[in-house]
Amino acid sequence: MNKNSKKPIIYQVLPRIFGNMQRPAKEYGNIEENGCGKMADFTPEALDAIRQLGATHVWYTGILEHATRTDYSAYGIPKDHNAVVKGKAGSPYAVKDYYDVAPDLAVSVPDRMAEFEALVERTHEAGLKVLIDFVPNHVARQYHSDAKDPLEPDLGQNDDTSRAFARDNNFYYLPGQALAFHFGAKQEDFEYSEFPAKVTGNDCFSATPGRNDWYETVKLNYGVDLQGGGTKYFYPVPDTWHKMLAILRFWIARGVDGFRCDMAEMVPVEFWQWVIPRVKSWKQVIFIAEVYQPALYRDYIRTGGFDYLYDKVGLYDTLRSVVCGHAPASRITECWQAVDDIRPHMLSFLENHDEQRIASDFFAGRAEAGIPAMIVAATIGTGPVMVYFGQELGERGMDEEGFSGRDGRTSIFDYWSLDTLRRRCHGGRYDEALLTDTERSLLHQYTAILRLSREEKALAEGTFFDLMYVNPASDSFDPARQYAYLRKADEVVVLVAVNFADTPRRVRIRIPEDAFRAMSIPDNTPARLTDLLTGTVAIGTLTHACAYEVELPPCSGRLLKFDYSGLS
Structure with missing residues (x-):
């Protein structure tokens, strides 16, 4: 571990x-x-x-x-x-x-x-x-920091609101236009005042953002003139x-x-x-x-x-x-x-x-x-x-x-x-x-x-080998509902096989010579085999000569750890 x-x-x-x-x-x-x-x-x-x-x-x-x-106005929060x-x-x-x-x-x-x-x-x-x-x-349309250093200007405090864009403005503006909501038709929508309207957070350059816009927010300006071609x-x-x-x-x-x-x-x-x-x-x-x-x-x-x-x-x-x-x-x-x-x-x-x-x-x-x-x-x-x-x-x-x-x-x-x-x-x-x-x-x-x-090094840091290209559809493997790959670190290999089907499936997973070569896996050599999800321990062998057979529970998978350390 x-x-x-x-x-x-x-x-x-x-x-x-x-x-x-x-x-x-x-x-x-x-x-x-x-x-x-x-x-x-x-x-x-x-x-x-x-x-x-x-x-x-x-x-x-x-x-x-x-x-x-x-x-929370009783606590000085507007x-x-x-x-x-x-x-x-x-x-x-x-x-x-x-x-x-x-x-x-x-x-x-x-x-x-x-x-x-x-x-x-x-x-x-x-x-x-x-x-x-x-x-x-x-930020929120009514952004105002009362917790910052009072000597530092707030967002928008020094903005030139007569300009749609200025490099050092914190917000984007729609000069001469007042913000208006045309959804909901509640009295409170008419009572809210914002002039000139600020651009809405999802890059909505309209004084009448819709219900599906981020109408409760305003867009911050990072020096990109979005209204002027993105300069x-x-x-x-x-x-x-x-x-x-x-x-x-x-x-x-x-x-x-x-x-x-x-x-x-x-x-x-x-x-x-x-x-x-x-x-x-x-x-x-x-x-x-x-x-x-x-x-x-x-x-x-x-x-x-x-x-x-x-x-x-x-x-x-x-x-x-x-x-x-x-x-x-x-x-x-x-x-x-x-x-x-x-x-x-x-x-x-x-x-x-x-x-x-x-x-x-x-x-x-x-x-x-x-x-x-x-x-x-x-x-x-x-x-x-x-x-x-x-x-x-x-x-x-x-x-x-x-x-x-x-x-x-x-x-x-x-x-x-x-x-x-x-x-x-x-x-x-x-x-x-x-x-x-x-x-x-x-x-x-x-x-x-x-x-x-x-905690399992092969899974946290190890190399990866996808096995799907050598396991096409067959009576013993369904690539539509099963997926398999290897992870390896040091002298440990973990075979990961999952089953997305809601029925159990006995599968046979082929592991190609390329995997043994690329990952330096001992071929046809006994290893200490641990089912990491159940704790069951046995002796297991991986080889390119025949597919590895495993029972996969419904909507689950197996993490099979082959540990070759200590082999003579």
């Missing part, structure tokens, strides 16, 4: 929901009716449960102060206008103060920053690292760049170990090339980019300096299609081939706050169907693996919370709690007493998969 592996296992969690043990009272309920989780809910016991799952990093989603319909807040709780990605913590998450609102710093300390004491969001592309004005460095660097430095000083950078591809790569080395000169934090355009991947890694990128358009989309029976398992090969030169930088996942839950009616309908995909996501490469809180318990995401609606996702806009998590943490104890047999089994499988993906 490789206890010192550098492979990150990231547990993404929405504190607003994670620690909320109050059963929701109503759809669109406010904070009093539905409750809200706190940073204090991440007790040593809670953090230990996350670590025991196999996590190395916790991504606390929604830490930064964002627009909300909850009134009230947000309802017209520019989505849901009662508001979107964590409509940040209204980069230098502050969401008051919802504090037991004592005036002490919210101290509570965050205590959370960081507890997380570190639990042996975990802290990731938070950095949202560089857009770049990077020298001297634009004002927004300096402000963003200061924000990153602020959070590093509070112990943060890394940033998940929201919609990084909407910010010019030149900014990242400038800012990331400066940040890393202070502390070796990690930067994770949300990028959905494969043509940009290498720019954001090699030029921009990102450590990791979402593998969404490739691996996530493909695994989802395979689980749902819309694509053959053999298509997974195309995913790793497309990013083979940058594979260590690709972050794999099956759920996050943007995607539908595996167990939802919109995805697989049951969490168990995602197990083979999780095995592949966790063991196909050396890059990070991410799970979304509740995924390990089969959370379905089928509640109708309010703004989010019944869409197969856990709402980021509403005050809510999850039944699976309430039962997992009954009375403050993180045990399995109130879990169903299915939930308990799922938790054990996720724990085994995640821990093995990091």
